[in-house]
Amino acid sequence: MSRLASELHRLRRSPWEVLCSALVSCGLVLFSQLAVAIVPRLLPSISLLAMLPVAGLVFLAAILVGRFWRRFIRVAASAPLFVLFNVLFLWGVYLFVIRRDTSSLLDMLINAECALLLWGLYRILSGDPGIVAYESSFLEEAGCKDFVDAICSSEYPSLSRVRHCNCCKANVRGYDHHCPAFGNCIGQKNHRLFMSLLTGFVVAESTYIMCSTKYITRCITSGTLRTENHLSLNMVIGTMLFSVLQVVWQVVFLIWHVYGICFNIRTDEWINWKKYPEFQMKEQPQSDFEVKFVNPYDKGMLCNIREFLKPK
Numbered sequence: 001m002s003r004l005a006s007e008l009h010r011l012r013r014s015p016w017e018v019l020c021s022a023l024v025s026c027g028l029v030l031f032s033q034l035a036v037a038i039v040p041r042l043l044p045s046i047s048l049l050a051m052l053p054v055a056g057l058v059f060l061a062a063i064l065v066g067r068f069w070r071r072f073i074r075v076a077a078s079a080p081l082f083v084l085f086n087v088l089f090l091w092g093v094y095l096f097v098i099r100r101d102t103s104s105l106l107d108m109l110i111n112a113e114c115a116l117l118l119w120g121l122y123r124i125l126s127g128d129p130g131i132v133a134y135e136s137s138f139l140e141e142a143g144c145k146d147f148v149d150a151i152c153s154s155e156y157p158s159l160s161r162v163r164h165c166n167c168c169k170a171n172v173r174g175y176d177h178h179c180p181a182f183g184n185c186i187g188q189k190n191h192r193l194f195m196s197l198l199t200g201f202v203v204a205e206s207t208y209i210m211c212s213t214k215y216i217t218r219c220i221t222s223g224t225l226r227t228e229n230h231l232s233l234n235m236v237i238g239t240m241l242f243s244v245l246q247v248v249w250q251v252v253f254l255i256w257h258v259y260g261i262c263f264n265i266r267t268d269e270w271i272n273w274k275k276y277p278e279f280q281m282k283e284q285p286q287s288d289f290e291v292k293f294v295n296p297y298d299k300g301m302l303c304n305i306r307e308f309l310k311p312k
Helices: 002-011 015-042 048-073 079-101 104-126 136-142 147-152 192-222 231-262 267-269 302-310
Strands: 162-165 171-174 176-179 184-186 280-283 290-293
Touching: 015 079, 015 231, 079 104, 079 192, 079 231, 104 192, 136 162, 171 302, 192 231, 192 302, 231 302, 290 302
Parallel strands: none
Antiparallel strands: 162 171, 176 184, 280 290
């Protein structure tokens, strides 16, 4: 816990810096969402499916412009705040525009999902991913220059699956990856929360897509889409396109993590397996040694899933 406290103290910023970061993140969300909402305004005659890649390019361009703007004013944005304000923005569009065309049951569902997302974001941002404390005497005893060298060695069972995060400058047990969107490392203590939150985003965005589709369908039926083309309707179409884009990459990301759980492999271990001796199996063909990947932690799919679900 002392290690976690020191890391939090290092990352602590002044109230003015936090306020500026929040304002920039909020401005970037408004700018990017309004930019996507312009797509149906400029291209009202094309189908929603055809709008999707255009919306993706516009959103990417808006993010790049926002990045240039942040560098110009020399104020850093916050990825977790960007995620938070996007959730609040979509929730606001739902409450003030879409809600009147939604059934009571679906209304309760989407409001509960948004509230749970906010709670999950707070939990994962403020929680301990599994930071490992160490003393300088351990390094002297181990004969290592720093803790990273000790981690990469296979001689210390107590450091099994402890990896170093270059972003947080912390050593995390069961380290999978550093998640900028959630503002924390994903490790042994918050891996299940991460999977729940990622699944929650996919479910909530899918529910939002369903509700916004019903709203757009009603507008098409009543002729509003072709005649009035109000800002609220453009906003609904824009946020729906944004949600579809989010669901596409999040589902791919979720599938990868389900695969990792089934075969007991972390993202960092898969990418950097040549750094960790336990994943290396040396074979001697006709000349030189050939290093092949082997996963010593794979105990079979059912055992791996049970291990993941077991409270840490």
